[in-house]
Amino acid sequence: MKRFTVLIAIAAVLAIGAGPWVWNTFISPRPQLELDPLKYAEDSSWSALPVEEPNPVWVDGWGVDVFLISEDSALRGTTQSGLQKRELRGRRQAQSLKASLESIGEVYSPLYRDNATNDDLTRAFESYLRRDNKGRALIIAHDRPIPDSILARLEQDASLRERFGGFLSISDTKDGIPPLDSNEQQAPAEKPLPYCNDRLNEAASCQMVVPAHREKGLWTLTSEGTPGGEMVASFPEWLEANVGKMAEPLGDFEEVEIVDIRRPGETDEKLEGDGN
DSSP: OOHHHHHHHHHHHHHHHHHHIIIIIIIIOOOOOOOOOOTTSSGGEEEEEEESSSOOOOHHOOOOEEEOGGGEEEEOOSSHHHHHHHHHHHHHHHHHHHHHHHSSSSEEEEEEGGGHHHHHHHHHHHHHHIIITTTTTEEEEEEOOHHHHHHHHHHHHHHHHHEEEEEEEEEEEOOOOOOEEEEEEOOOOOOOOSOOOOOOOOOOOEEEEEEEEEEEEEEEEOOOOSSTHHHTTTTTHHHHHHHOOOOOOOOOOOOOOOOOOOOOOHHHHHHHHHHH
8 A cells, every 4th residue: 555655656746747848848839939030141140161261263273162951950949048959959960060071171051940941041052152152162961851942043053053063961871861852752863853963963863872870969970981972072173174163253343433634724614615
């Protein structure tokens, strides 16, 4: 009888302790915090960026950037504390992957709102192309589907597609390879894709699987050498032989002051008199 009473007491204590969690998680979950749109012109909106701004292609020749789309960089939370923990996790994951991906080139990884994923990732990508890319070659690494708008940009922009080196799909393979977009099956494409250049279409697919495993909840790449293998390692050499570098933009024309040039002795009065 005494043992039964003790068990009831323990169950009661557990129920009291778990009650708020059960209520907040299943019965009446707290609403997610409403977050303002991120400003991708500010460094704080990125979970990984180059330490120093890389030189444009017209200065130092071909360089390669990696645009990293990480599931862990999605911001959400029902409390400020939870949101801060999520942001810290995203930054830790991006920095960990950056250490492995820097063998390819400079890494850019945006934070984004979980409830506005496609909009934020699209804005981040466009901001990167406008402010940071400067004609450099590009590879996209991801562990989640890529917004259709980014794929469409690659398909429609011939100059960008020409210097695009493909997708690095981060996966432990047992959970399936992350699809390029949410409408695809979890497997690399078996036919040429419209957003990949001819070099990659000759290889049948521009999606390269990068083996990884979770360590303390974060991805760690397990492949040896350059992630993506020879297709990525040989990319700069192929660019040098096949793709023309972008020229330095002229920028906006400056306003030019027009100065009236006159002969010695000419005045406004004399010119008006001659006109009559």
